[in-house]
Amino acid sequence: MKTLSKWFTRGAEFIAAMCLAAIFVTFLLQIVFRYVPFLEPIGWSVVLISLLWVFVIFFGCSFIVRESDHVTFDILYLAATPKARRVLALITAVLMVVAMMYSLPSVWDTVFANRLMELKKIQTLRVPITGGKIPIKWLFAPFVMMMIVVTFRYVWRIFTVIRFGAPETELEVLVASDDAEKPSQ
Structure with a gap:
C-alpha cells in the first residue's frame, strides 16, 4: 500500500x-x-x-x-486531551464532508450542466486535434475535481480517526523523532 x-x-x-x-x-x-x-x-x-x-x-x-502542510490555528487542539482531539478531528472531518456534499451538486450543475458554460468558449485556444474552441467550463473543472478529492480525503480521515484515533500533531512527531535520535543508555 x-x-x-x-x-x-x-x-x-x-x-x-x-x-x-x-x-x-x-x-x-x-x-x-x-x-x-x-x-x-x-x-x-x-x-x-x-x-x-x-x-x-x-x-x-x-x-x-498533505493535511500537515496546511496552515492551522491549533492552539486549542494542542491543549486538548487525546480524547478531545479525537472528537475535534471527527467534527471537523464530518463538517468538511457535509459542506462538500452539500455544495457539490450546485457546483456540478453550474460547471457541467449550465448551457452558458458550454456555449461560452475560450476564444484564443483551440483543441489541438479537432481545432474546435474550448468551452469555458474546462477552466472550472479542476475545482470540481478538488471538491470530490477533498470529500474522499475527509471520508478517509473519518475512518482513520475512528479506527486509530486523532492524528499526531507536529509537536508529537517532533518529540518522537527527537527521542528516536537520542542514544539509549
Whole structure:
C-alpha cells in the first residue's frame, strides 16, 4: 500500500511539474514573440498560462498537499486531551464532508450542466486535434475535481480517526523523532 501511495504521489508531482514547465515555456515563448521584431505577438499564451495555473493550484491541493502542510490555528487542539482531539478531528472531518456534499451538486450543475458554460468558449485556444474552441467550463473543472478529492480525503480521515484515533500533531512527531535520535543508555 505504501509503494502504491508513493507511486501515486510521485505521479501527481510529475503532472504538476510538467504543467509548471509548460507555463514557464509558454511564458518564455510569449517574451520571445513579443520582443523579436519580425515575430508577431501570440495571444493564446496568457490564456494557456491561466488555464494551466488554475489546474496546477486545484490539482496540487487535491493530490499533493498533505493535511500537515496546511496552515492551522491549533492552539486549542494542542491543549486538548487525546480524547478531545479525537472528537475535534471527527467534527471537523464530518463538517468538511457535509459542506462538500452539500455544495457539490450546485457546483456540478453550474460547471457541467449550465448551457452558458458550454456555449461560452475560450476564444484564443483551440483543441489541438479537432481545432474546435474550448468551452469555458474546462477552466472550472479542476475545482470540481478538488471538491470530490477533498470529500474522499475527509471520508478517509473519518475512518482513520475512528479506527486509530486523532492524528499526531507536529509537536508529537517532533518529540518522537527527537527521542528516536537520542542514544539509549
